[in-house]
Amino acid sequence: MPAFVSIRNLRKSYGTFEALRGIDLEIEKGEVVCVVGPSGSGKSTLIRCINRLESFSKESEIRVDDIAVVPGRTLAKVRAEVGMVFQSFNLFPHLTVRENVMLAPRRVRGTSRADAASQADRLLARVGISEQADKYPEYLSGGQQQRVAIARALAMEPQVMLFDEPTSALDPEMVGEVLDVMRDLAGTGVTMIVVTHEMGFAAQVADRVIFMDGGEVIETGPPGQVLSAPREPRTKNFLSAVLNH
Amino acid sequence: MDIFDTFLNAEVFLRTWPLLIQGLWVTVQLGAASIVAGLVLGLIVSMIRLYGPVPLRLLARLYIDIFRSIPLLVLLIIVYYALPFVGLRLSPFASAMTALTLVSGAYTAEIFRAGIEAIPGGQFEASAALGLSHRQTMVDVILPQAVKIVIPPLTNNSINVVKDTALASVVAMPDLLKQATQAQALAANPTPLIGAAVIYIAVLWPLVALVSRMERRFGARSR
Numbered sequence: 001m002p003a004f005v006s007i008r009n010l011r012k013s014y015g016t017f018e019a020l021r022g023i024d025l026e027i028e029k030g031e032v033v034c035v036v037g038p039s040g041s042g043k044s045t046l047i048r049c050i051n052r053l054e055s056f057s058k059e060s061e062i063r064v065d066d067i068a069v070v071p072g073r074t075l076a077k078v079r080a081e082v083g084m085v086f087q088s089f090n091l092f093p094h095l096t097v098r099e100n101v102m103l104a105p106r107r108v109r110g111t112s113r114a115d116a117a118s119q120a121d122r123l124l125a126r127v128g129i130s131e132q133a134d135k136y137p138e139y140l141s142g143g144q145q146q147r148v149a150i151a152r153a154l155a156m157e158p159q160v161m162l163f164d165e166p167t168s169a170l171d172p173e174m175v176g177e178v179l180d181v182m183r184d185l186a187g188t189g190v191t192m193i194v195v196t197h198e199m200g201f202a203a204q205v206a207d208r209v210i211f212m213d214g215g216e217v218i219e220t221g222p223p224g225q226v227l228s229a230p231r232e233p234r235t236k237n238f239l240s241a242v243l244n245h
Numbered sequence: 246m247d248i249f250d251t252f253l254n255a256e257v258f259l260r261t262w263p264l265l266i267q268g269l270w271v272t273v274q275l276g277a278a279s280i281v282a283g284l285v286l287g288l289i290v291s292m293i294r295l296y297g298p299v300p301l302r303l304l305a306r307l308y309i310d311i312f313r314s315i316p317l318l319v320l321l322i323i324v325y326y327a328l329p330f331v332g333l334r335l336s337p338f339a340s341a342m343t344a345l346t347l348v349s350g351a352y353t354a355e356i357f358r359a360g361i362e363a364i365p366g367g368q369f370e371a372s373a374a375l376g377l378s379h380r381q382t383m384v385d386v387i388l389p390q391a392v393k394i395v396i397p398p399l400t401n402n403s404i405n406v407v408k409d410t411a412l413a414s415v416v417a418m419p420d421l422l423k424q425a426t427q428a429q430a431l432a433a434n435p436t437p438l439i440g441a442a443v444i445y446i447a448v449l450w451p452l453v454a455l456v457s458r459m460e461r462r463f464g465a466r467s468r
Contacts, residue, residue, distance in 0.1 A: 051374055053374065076378065077376075079376040080376035084371075086374075088367055090371035091371075092368065103385060107377055108376045
């Protein structure tokens with residue numbers, strides 16, 4: 001059986017700048033993968049290619065659950081299976097918290113209003129913000145907004161969740177509450193690909209850590225190896241810069 | 246004759262009042278029809294301008310630029326007096342509505358475009374990531390947010406359309422201004438013109454005030 005997410009020779013350029021220089025990656029169902037690396041290393045671009053928010057070179061191939069991620073009809077299918085959480089939350093400001101969670105199931109899956117509402121309330125309870133369901137996002141703290149964004153993505157019952165630096169825009173005291181939700185989620189067997197600067201989270205939760213630099217995968221392996229005993233000099237440099245500040 | 250007898254003659258005013266009200270009714274009909282048609286046209290053109298295939302996009306741009314450049318009076322005269330030469334004869338109402346709609350549609354298209362472009366890219370990305378189609382993204386996510394942004398400029402544009410209906414008097418539309426000038430000629434007294442001015446202000450001032458209020462409110466909300 002092929003890997004659940006399979007990435008072959010992924011290349012992407014902005015003009016003459018090569019953001020991704022041929023990435024090969026296989027991710028199994030239920031695996032939790034953390035992608036770390038310096039800014040500009042291409043890690044966000046990598047996960048944004050998986051649901052094709054970024055286009056990529058024709059010679060590259062990405063498959064999710066054996067469906068090719070190409071423009072056209074199948075793309076909506078892939079996107080419905082791939083949940084995404086953004087650095088800047090991107091909640092819909094004109095909808096209440098509950099309506100944010102209900103929108104995609106109603107429109108994409110055709111779920112009835114009542115079913116979507118009860119599902120939304122279940123998910124909001126799971127991320128610990130039931131009391132805020134009728135508020136608009138602007139009245140929530142950053143940490144609460146990001147938890148709503150996670151609930152919104154989960155409402156589509158995705159096979160894989162992408163997290164693009166989910167805690168980078170948060171005040172420090174709110175990072176923990178979002179990481180707790182993600183930790184619980186990892187325990188439920190959802191496939192997760194997490195771009196993060198939270199080395200503690202990666203060390204505890206990840207099945208595998210990928211270190212990227214300059215648009216390439218430099219080192220990959222279990223967190224105990226990549227984060228504690230890195231082999232590559234670039235990984236060592238990055239980790240000492242991150243950990244000794 | 247003092248200034249009151251000349252410009253604020255009560256007897257003339259009462260005598261010509263019914264004419265002015267008839268004119269107001271025509272002005273309101275013409276204004277409302279042109280505003281609604283201009284909104285529909287503008288929304289369609291803005292969608293083509295933003296998301297259509299490239300040749301259509303250029304065409305939409307050309308339309309917007311031309312009809313924002315041409316003086317309304319010139320367009321009105323072309324529609325009413327020149328189109329009959331190519332076999333297209335429109336009634337005064339249809340001519341005036343066509344000219345007003347074409348110009349209003351061009352401005353409206355630009356207002357919608359600016360409103361849509363003011364929505365952060367993250368909203369489009371979040372919608373795409375959830376699997377919403379382009380159409381669903383527009384209807385459920387982007388346009389409801391854009392409406393708040395575009396309502397004040399759209400109201401401004403609507404005020405302009407109502408004021409521009411006065412130009413329709415050149416194509417023999419019995420609108421408010423036309424009725425006022427006719428009444429002025431009949432009474433040999435300019436009081437009806439002052440009456441028309443007061444009516445324009447009475448109808449449009451509330452709209453102007455509404456725009457200011459909306460701008461304050463939406464400005465405060467969107468921090």
